[in-house]
Amino acid sequence: MKRLERDAPLPVEMQGRWIDVEDSTSDLIVQGGEIICFGEAVCYDYKLVDTDDGALTVSLKMNDPAAEGAFQRANITELVITPEGEFHAYNVKFASHFEHAES
Secondary structure, eight states: OOOETTOOOOOOOGOEEEEETEEEEEEEEEEEEEEEEEEEEOSSSEEEEEEEEEEEEEEEOOOOHHHHHHHHHSSSSSSOTTTTTTEEOOOOEEEEEEOOOOO
């Protein structure tokens, strides 16, 4: 597992604009280290990047352990590209499946 600070870019496979497959009006944008989900910037301190059984995972984290619980309920906290190429984002309350937006 590799720890990267917020300003470090997310993996190239996750870059770009993604559309929620169940709600085409909802999107997720990954640009460098910035993430905008459902129109809101995700404010995180660092990320953990790993591969597990062929899945590429990014976990978004806070430096302050006391703020971690509220952060996990209010933001996406996990980004995953499955071995089949599906992109999912989720937290403790919901999960969404995204497809790359047409250019």
